[in-house]
């Protein structure tokens with residue numbers, strides 16, 4: 359991280375990419391709750407100009423950026439306006455930025471994440487697509503930063519990969535919190551919990567007839583549309599398995615998924631001595647967002663703590679990969695390598711968009727995923743560079759944008 363004058367030293371400069379979405383808005387809440395800790399320097403979003411303008415008035419960043427070109431932006435005097443493809447990357451490496459929060463969907467943040475890590479910035483990411491498609495690139499950068507610090511002092515808090523690349527996804531935050539103070543050699547298995555989504559108890563026939571309205575009704579979490587549909591198909595859990603494989607350097611055979619309808623246990627780690635550690639909390643993303651920003655410190659938060667007596671019981675069961683094949687397909691893509699999981703990500707964006715605009719049925723989503731992984735994911739270079747990943751993303755989207763999808 360860049361050095362600062364003594365008066366600024368406790369206030370970390372933050373760049374927030376994807377500020378108007380579900381994670382972005384909650385990140386703004388967390389940052390505003392701790393004005394003595396954070397100073398927002400750069401804020402970027404896709405097309406929501408009015409919310410970006412409101413955020414610029416509240417946060418007074420040095421710069422804002424909108425992805426859509428040409429939109430007029432009414433921001434306070436002194437706030438710079440950036441446009442263009444490289445705006446996110448330029449924000450991520452600013453001298454006045456210490457932490458970059460990634461709250462965009464898709465792979466649009468892959469280049470900014472790599473640039474930020476290379477420039478010695480901490481990256482806190484909710485975005486899973488970046489790791490699923492580019493885990494081999496991103497983790498190499500995070501490891502390099504940690505190794506540099508460890509070469510000077512192995513006890514330096516930044517001498518671990520997770521100090522540089524911090525997960526916000528609640529399951530991965532839970533695992534991270536379970537692993538604090540634990541050597542990697544002690545890990546036996548990672549256990550990711552899944553709510554099971556709105557069709558957890560639905561029959562195969564009901565799932566086949568599922569509408570966007572039904573799929574958007576998540577039982578426990580309030581999230582963006584894409585991830586809510588991914589939760590209904592369990593594709594989200596599949597992406598999280600791949601994300602966990604990269605973040606924690608654990609093989610696919612040692613990552614389990616368990617359906618836990620109450621969403622109180624956010625995930626767990628089994629250690630080699632048979633001890634199982636879990637992190638519990640109410641479903642509120644502000645907690646993992648804040649933890650990623652303040653790690654290793656904990657600060658008060660508005661999150662309601664879990665009440666075990668009120669919860670009374672916690673249920674767990676194995677996932678059903680017959681009704682929810684997307685989980686199996688994602689695991690298979692992960693095992694094939696980064697080309698296959700990048701194809702999966704692109705296919706999933708297309709499939710979810712098509713389901714939402716009713717040109718694909720619910721079961722068409724896993725059908726499209728499987729077809730895309732077979733056609734684009736198998737063989738080839740399974741450690742693609744950024745340019746190859748971007749080209750693959752375009753190719754897969756173009757292939758499935760319209761028309762029927764056969765299995």
Ligand SMILES: NC(=O)c1ccc[n+]([C@@H]2O[C@H](COP(=O)([O-])OP(=O)(O)OC[C@H]3O[C@@H](n4cnc5c(N)ncnc54)[C@H](OP(=O)(O)O)[C@@H]3O)[C@@H](O)[C@H]2O)c1
Pocket residue numbers: 375376377378379380381382402403404405406407425446461462463464466484485486487526527528579580581582583584585643
């Ligand atoms: N929501 C959750 O609770 C949750 C939990 C765990 C993980 N995640 C992950 O976090 C990520 C974000 O999820 P979300 O639910 O917050 O999504 P979302 O509500 O759809 O928000 C996405 C944000 O990214 C912005 N964006 C899109 N294209 C952009 C571009 N080219 N440049 C800059 N910003 C761009 C959008 O801007 P506009 O709206 O202005 O177009 C919006 O602010 C996803 O990877 C998701 O899987 C989310």
